[in-house]
Each structure stands twice: as structure tokens, then as C-alpha cells.
């Protein structure tokens with residue numbers, strides 16, 4: 090079956106789209122990537138989304154317009170990537186997270202915009218969307234959802250692996266070697282690139298959106314006391330299951346970091362924020378994974394940050410730090426691929442969440458399915 094996966098994450102940089110061919114046993118699918126692209130959001134739409142993520146109030150009218158604009162952008166991304174890969178049978182669309190409240194003594198709440206019904210209507214392809222809410226209703230975090238896909242696609246016969254996504258937020262999936270019988274682990278490790286991106290935009294007066302390869306940060310000096318001060322944030326001490334977002338590590342937190350680093354050169358701020366990401370990952374492995382893995386497989390945009398990668402390798406001397414691309418799964422497309430697989434699982438009646446990761450009290454079918462009328466197909 091040919092499936093499109095669509096995802097836009099906490100960096101809000103654009104829509105990751107992937108076309109995959111899925112074959113074999115639905116529970117242990119064989120996935121071949123046929124195309125992977127990122128389609129940038131129009132600048133005004135990105136600005137609106139970032140404002141809402143930052144807590145800007147919206148009228149219902151504005152919410153409706155934003156939801157439609159995001160759905161249209163996702164549908165256009167699907168139409169573009171499908172061009173040379175028809176027929177497409179199914180779309181799995183994560184949408185755009187604009188609000189995420191982890192559960193406490195009350196249920197969590199999460200909101201992804203980009204209505205699946207509109208994507209189905211525009212593309213003529215059955216679409217699964219709104220993946221997180223079923224897990225949330227069962228007391229879970231609704232995140233991270235990619236770990237079971239990592240288990241299915243990246244487990245190794247003899248080596249323990251940790252798959253580390255470094256997007257806006259970072260998250261890990263621990264995959265014990267398949268010759269062991271342990272359960273899996275996974276959680277959000279904390280900020281990935283989000284603080285770095287905010288710092289770069291601030292330091293470059295909006296000229297740049299990110300620090301390519303970590304080149305700017307690599308010229309700076311790390312101030313360990315400052316990094317330790319930031320690592321005292323309660324999120325880093327919290328026991329999994331745990332998830333986070335721009336609500337905790339967004340503009341307000343960045344302003345605090347900026348104030349803490351007052352007087353330091355720009356490159357030092359970037360080096361310190363990079364070290365925060367790196368040490369939050371390393372310390373969370375030491376605290377919460379059953380043991381350190383033999384391999385860390387990086388994915389997401391942060392996997393292109395050579396400075397960050399080298400810092401991570403330095404702090405994990407007995408572990409090989411690689412990318413998922415190095416073991417055959419494209420590091421930039423992996424999350425989009427994951428939502429194609431989650432949609433495929435939904436259609437086959439296969440549970441998509443891992444309760445030991447999300448904290449839900451049960452397994453759940455994830456996603457709402459939106460069908461299309463028989464002859465309305467555009468890319469089917």
C-alpha cells in the first residue's frame with residue numbers, strides 16, 4: 090500500500106511529507122521511502138502559529154481560519170509529493186500542535202490543527218488524523234507516539250539502541266536488542282533545537298532561523314555553572330512518562346536563559362544552550378533508561394548539527410552516536426514516515442500507542458479516519 094505521512098513539529102519550520110510503500114505483516118511492516126520533502130510554511134502562517142503557540146488569544150472565527158489554512162497547506166503538501174508517486178491509498182497527517190498540556194491529577198489536553206476531513210476532501214484520499222487524543226483520553230500524554238514505530242523499524246538483533254529525535258523538542262525511544270525480553274522506554278528529553286532557534290533569531294535580529302551545523306555555537310565557550318543552573322528545571326527531574334512542548338520551553342523560558350547569560354558573548358550563549366540539550370539527553374539516559382545503549386541513532390533537524398553531535402559523543406564515550414540514515418532510515422523523513430505507519434496501523438486495527446511510554450492505562454487505536462466519496466479521487 091502506498092501511503093503519505095505528513096508532520097509539522099514544534100520547530101514550526103514547515104511540513105515534512107513522505108511517500109512510503111508499506112508491505113508485509115502489518116504488525117512488522119516493511120517500509121520503503123519513495124520520496125521525502127519539507128514544504129516551508131508561508132511566513133505569515135508560520136508567524137500566526139508561533140503566536141498561538143506562545144499563548145496569543147484567538148476568537149473562534151480566527152481559530153477556524155487557522156485550522157483551515159493549516160489543513161490546506163497540508164493538503165497541498167500531499168498533492169505535491171504525490172505527483173510522481175500515484176496512486177496513493179492513504180494519508181496519515183499529524184497536523185500542527187498548537188497546545189499541549191500533559192496530564193497531572195487531571196487528564197491531559199492536546200490540540201493539533203489541520204483537519205483531516207479537509208485534507209481528505211482536497212486530495213481525494215482517505216486520511217487519518219488527530220492521533221494523540223485517544224491516548225490522552227486514557228490518561229496518557231498522547232506523546233511521544235513514534236517509539237512503537239521505531240521499535241518496528243529500527244530494533245537490532247544484538248545491540249540496544251536509543252533513537253533520539255532532536256526537533257524543536259527532543260524525545261528518545263529505547264529499543265532493547267531483540268534477543269532480550271525487556272519492555273521499551275521512551276519520553277521527551279526536553280528542549281531540542283527550540284531554544285537554540287530562538288537564540289539565533291534574537292542574536293541575528295531575525296536574519297537567521299537556526300545555527301547551520303552548530304557553526305556559531307562551536308566558536309563559543311561552555312559555562313558549566315550556567316548549564317547546571319538550567320538543568321535544575323523541574324522537568325529534567327520528573328520521572329517518565331513525560332512529555333513537553335513550547336508551553337514549558339518556549340519564549341518565556343528563553344527570556345530567562347537570556348537574562349541568566351547577560352554579558353556573555355553570543356557564541357557562548359549558543360554553546361551553553363547546545364550543552365543544555367546535550368546534557369538533558371545524557372542525564373535522562375543515565376536516570377531513566379534501563380542501561381546506556383550501544384548505539385544512539387539521531388534523527389530530526391538537530392542530527393545535522395555537527396557541534397551538538399560531537400558534544401553528545403563526548404559525553405557518551407562508550408556509545409556510538411550515528412544517525413538513523415546511517416542504518417537505512419532517512420533522519421529527516423522519519424517522523425513523517427512514522428505517521429504513515431500509524432495511519433496504516435489504524436486502518437489494520439493495530440494499536441498505535443505504547444502505554445509504558447505514554448502512561449495511558451490501555452492500548453488504543455490512534456487516529457480518526459476520514460473517508461472520501463467514490464469518484465472524488467485527485468491523487469488516488
Ligand SMILES: Nc1ncnc2c1ncn2[C@@H]1O[C@H](COP(=O)(O)OP(=O)(O)OP(=O)(O)O)[C@@H](O)[C@H]1O
Pocket residue numbers: 097098099100101102254255256257258259281282285286298299300301302303388389390391393394395424
Ligand atoms: N543543517 C542544520 N544544522 C543545524 N541545525 C539544523 C540543521 N537543519 C535543521 N536544523 C534544526 O532542526 C530544526 C528542525 O528540526 P525538525 O524539523 O526535526 O523539528 P520539528 O519536527 O519541527 O520538531 P519536533 O520533532 O519537536 O516536533 C530547525 O529548526 C533547526 O534548528
Ligand SMILES: CC(=O)N[C@H]1[C@@H]2OC[C@@H](O2)[C@@H](O)[C@@H]1O[C@H](C)C(=O)O
Pocket residue numbers: 098099186189199231232233234235236254256257258259260277332333334424
Ligand atoms: C504534543 C506534540 O506534538 N509532541 C511532539 C513534540 O515534538 C517532539 C516531542 O514533542 C514528541 O513528544 C512529539 O512528537 C513526536 C513526533 C512523537 O509523538 O513521537
